Amino acid sequence: MQDRISQAVDWVMARGLEGMDPMLMVEGLCERLVVAGLPIRRAVFGASTLHPLLEGVTSVWTHGGGVERQEHLHGSMQEGPFLDSPVRYMMAAGSDRLRRRLDGTDKEPDLKFFDQMAADGYQDFIAFMTPFGPREEALAKRDGIYVSWMTDVPEGFAEDHLATLERIQGRLALVAKLANRELRAANVVEAYLGPLVARKVLDGTIQRGDGEDINAVIWFSDLRGSTPMAESLSGPAFLEILNHYFECTAGALRDHGGEILRFIGDAVMGVFPLSGENDTVLAHKALDAACEAERRLDALNEARASEGLEPLGIGIGLHMGPVLFGNIGIPERLEFSVIGPAANEAARLESLTKTVGRRVVVSDRLAKMVPDRLVSLGHYRLRGVTRDVEAFGLRDGQ
Incomplete structure (x- = not known):
């Protein structure tokens, strides 16, 4: 049995170095441990993560049922089921190991979780917690891996089963830490750069001058009256307004397939990269995003009006x-962005919205791809643009 268990752990370590999906690794490991003779029927692998939305991620494997991924939003691990969970009990007790027979032999710790597992037919439970780093510091940050195992055989885990599971915990923790750190890096880069740029950076496009010429729909949006608002409001109050505005504009841009490149104060720059095959589809998506931004702003302003607040303009x-x-940028501090006259023209078109009294203004070049959705607003000379530009606005009813 021990040879097969060693082979199973070697397998998961090799797959971790290859970058296999963590859920597939969990499933493959558990299935191999069963073949090796361990009577495991349920396993849980949990770790914290560094993500703007998620506090932690858990993989739950059941014999014959595969793996389920559970995502825990920020704050959710301070309420509800987590408060009655073994992992919270272990953290509070400062324990690295928890054994609990579920056949009525053991009464402590008295957690509803164990009652539910016993009702589901499980007979024995063992869990281990391994911190990633100095113990006190790691526990304070919830930085580590929690692994639990359950069996439904009446006699529970034998002593050699428990010893084996404890022995392999350290090697599993190494694999988990590697996967966790890679995931954290990807999450942080994507949160600050966006998915498209994050992929390019993580794939090695990190030197100044690295880049490519592309065709794209360029988006530039701005918040109206932000300077007097910033001067009259407290910092937190103005920051709250900015985030609501970004949810309207940048949120709509992202939800329709655009890439957010920069937040420039209260402005948003983004792109819809064109491939030559689905350019018309992407042009429509850009207009859909602009329409969605208007709808979100209308809803936001309706809520602000109910509170006696002035409407926001974009x-x-x-x-x-x-x-x-x-x-x-400079070699030591870079930014991934779009450069060229087309980017400048998008910014000038945004400024033109003040002149024409419309929230959305579209260039003639983009209008040629989606003419049925736009109406001409006339020809204008834009600062820094050598040609007269025919500007277009959205037709009513969108």
Whole structure:
């Protein structure tokens, strides 16, 4: 049995180095341990993560049922089922190991979780917790791995089963830490750079000058009257307004397939990269995003009106053209952005929204791809643009 268990652990370590999906690793490991002779029927692997939405991620394996991924939002691990869970009990007790027979032999710790597991037919439970780093510091940050095992055989886990599971915990923790750190890095890079740029950076596009020429629909949006608001409101109050505004604009952009490149104060720059095959589809998505931003702003302003607050105003400029998509800055501090006259023209179109009294202004080049959805607003000379530009607005009813 021990040879097969060693092979199972070697397998999961090799897969961890290859970067296999953690859920597939959990499933493959548990199935191999069963074949090796361990009577496990349920296993839980849990770890904290560094993510703007999630506090932790858990993989739950059941014999014959595969693996289920459970995501825990920030705050959810301070309420509800977590308060009655073995992992919370272990953290509070400062314990690295918890054994509990579920056949009525053991009464402590008295957790509803164990009552439920016993009702489901499980007979024995063992859990281990391994911190990632100095113990006190890691526990304070909830930085480590929690692994629990259950069996439904009447006699429970034998002593050699328990010794084996405890022995392999350290090697599993190494694999988990590697996967956890890679996931954390990917989460942080994506949160601050966006998914498209994050992939490019993590794939090695990190030197100044790295980039490519692309065609794209460029989005530039701005919040109206932000300077007087910033001067009249407290910092937290103004920050709350900014985040609501970003949910309207950047949120709509992202939800329709656009890539958020920069938050420039209260402005948002984004792109819909064009491939040449589905350009018309992407052009429609850009307009859909602008329409959605208007709808979200209307809903936000309705809520603000009910509180006696002034409405917020926005401007959105949309243009299509070639840009350089790559790294700029100094070698020690870079930013991934779009550069070129087309990006400048999108910003100028956003400024034109003030002149024409519309929230959304679209360039003539983009309008050629979606003419049925737009109406001409006339020709204008934009600062820094060498040609007269025919500007377009959204038709009513969108």
